[in-house]
Amino acid sequence: MAIPGPEEIFCHKLANGITILARENPTSPSVVVSGYLRVGTYDERDEQAGLADFTASALTRGTARRTFDQIYEQIESVGATLGFSAGSHRTSFGAKSLAEDLPLVLDVLADVLRQPTFPPQEVEKLRGEILTELEERAHDTRRMAALAFRELAYPQGHPYRRSHIGYPETIAAITRDDLVRFYQGGYGPQELLIVIVGSISPGRACELVEQALGDWQGNVFSRAPLPPVPPIDAVRQRYVPIPGKTQTDIVLGYPGPSRMEPDFLDAVLCNTILGVFGMMGRLGNVVREQQGLAYYVYSQIEGGFDRGAWRAIAGVDPAHVERALEGIRGEIRRICQEPVAAEELNDSRDFLIGSLPLRLETNEGVAQAILDMVLYDLGLDYLQRYESLLRAVTPERVQAAAQKWLNADAYALGMAGPPLT
């Protein structure tokens, strides 16, 4: 099949604000449904951290038509999946089933979106599960290093600073009424995106969504602008000691470009060279291959609506933390100071272009690609333009992106591991 573009992606808007996207894949036995609601951690206050995700998780705990048991009885008995997760600007949902079970899945999806009842006993069960997960997180070096990084990199009051699943004290304080209020204020069809990919015709997919959600009315929160994210001007670091651990995890990074930033693809290429290409890019080559200091070391760029993180991540022997950090900072300095070689840029560009067919092999991959194009307003022809956009990136543009977003002498550094002696 061709790279999906405006010719094969069916797009239809409903009067209540829902955008339906569909692409048929007749060779697949399954159908993937996924999408975004315009509600998220953006809409919670610092002292309510975790409220958006708690609400999203509680949707499937009971509705006016179905108990918790009945919801999952229907979903699980046909081998389908259904899940919700709150992000910062959006809450995502996803479902997968055999094609024959799509009407059932959409019926359950609409039910939990439109009339959840938040049964008190189920809310308490869920609270206990979240609190246990938070206990586990407190002893997970990877997650604690990532959390420390966020708190150092983003300003007070910004959703990127908070853990999206919250903290023990905030989760303990959230009441059932908070969930109901958050649902009533924030769950509605406005700006809702839903994409259906698989063995179903776009016309039929659209009809099913319209039946399920076409007459839904609801609200979304009005949003004040987020606090601006300033660049980091000094080294900010924190080490979270967790006695009994044998490895230290490191997250060193910065607020990076948003997905809509004009230099986003320059930054993506820069990141691919730094910590992705081949065996984890230049970082992998120095810290793992030459120095043998870490099993994993790589870099990652988040994008998103605001300045998502651009960071290097590594797990190292506590005795080697300083050497590994030197290696990471050295590579960041080099990519800021020296233009990358044309050949190295070509390699990373070829990787990104060549991997597109692999990303688009499955229904999930196609669905995510379509959602990204619409969510970030890239145009439905974006994937068709992708290769030429990448070909326009030069070593100068890569260096400019590195100099704009990275800095070897000023960064946020979260670490977690055994206490350092």
Add this chain to the structure above:
Amino acid sequence: MGLRKTVFDNGLTVLVKDVHTAPVASFWVWYRVGSGREGPGVTGISHWVEHMLFKGTPRWPRGLADQAISRQGGVWNAFTWYDHTCFFATLPASKIELEIEIEADRMVNTIFDPQEVEAERTVIISERQGAENDPLFLLSEEVMAAAFRVHPYGHETIGYMGDLERMSRDDLYRHYRTYYVPSNAIAVAVGDFDPAAMLDLIHKHFDPLPATEPPQPLTVVEPPQRGERRLVLEGEGNTAYLSTVFHAPPPASPDFYPLLVLDSVLSGGGISIMGGSSSNKTSRLYRALVDSELAVDVSGSVIPTVDPFVYSLTATVRDGRTPAEVEERLWVELARVAEEPISAEELTRAIKQAKAHFAYSSESVTGQALWLGWSEVFADHSWFEGFLERLSAVTPEDVQRVARSVVRRSNSTTGWYVPS
């Protein structure tokens, strides 16, 4: 679309299947060696040798092969587990010869430079240290060591720290020379190509490799377990875990299919080996342990292996509860499944879930190649193709019979992880 199986003169088994749903192809080489073939002193050697295959040959010095694959947009990786070490790449279909050439080359020409061996020693020790940060790894390592007294399935694939510190370059090279031979390997290609042309390509690169005797098979048999085994592991953290494992029939046994259904009814989520990603909120153990607020999750695992392995159940204890309370309730459910047959509805649901998950797992060429190769290792490739048919033939009485023989106290090993 059809599957072709061929054995070359040098003993290499080749499986080729064309699938034309996307312009991509996946090529794999599987070696019949993993941590389940390792003796004392060299635990972890299979995994370490896997790492060394990324360190270069004279033709493809370190770094060049992975860059060549990446340049074509491919994904490249390798896995070591109990019975196999495997290497693969998935690429745009027109570029797949690159991976075939690289795999044929490194089957026989990997250098094992002593300096590279030492650099990799610290990387692998770091990998083990990362695993040790996870209480569930520590618990699993103890429980498996208690469950297996003789068979090498009793140690984790990463190996013990003492062995990782002491193993030599010569140990590694000997292992490589012994097991990385065509007669001990399976090549698998799945994707958008002409199958006859694909077979020619594989022949071109692999047929010139010399024939060698296949390695000696492992003759260790785990003796029957005669009594319940228990252990308590104290460690850092605030969360307690429970793990119970039972010796169980392997996939070559007809009892394996009822075991899969038993697991589906107990721990849900469909057929776990198919990567069943469904939730398990209507399973018996979820209702008994999580709905009752004793645990926050429970999962089951059946892994297909060459020799008999274990059926395992794991639960995360809810804050404020104890492993003892979870275990007590667990045994009520285990007794019930042995005492009375599962219902017809439960059986129907398990089979429908399996059909869905089987379909999902076959959606990518990478997934199909994985299943063809893996099933050839532990049974033969027809195991995968006949899977749904044999699963559909399972009856409630079969499930009860297998539950009675497997889910017994005297066949169990239970470990608690308790925060100290």
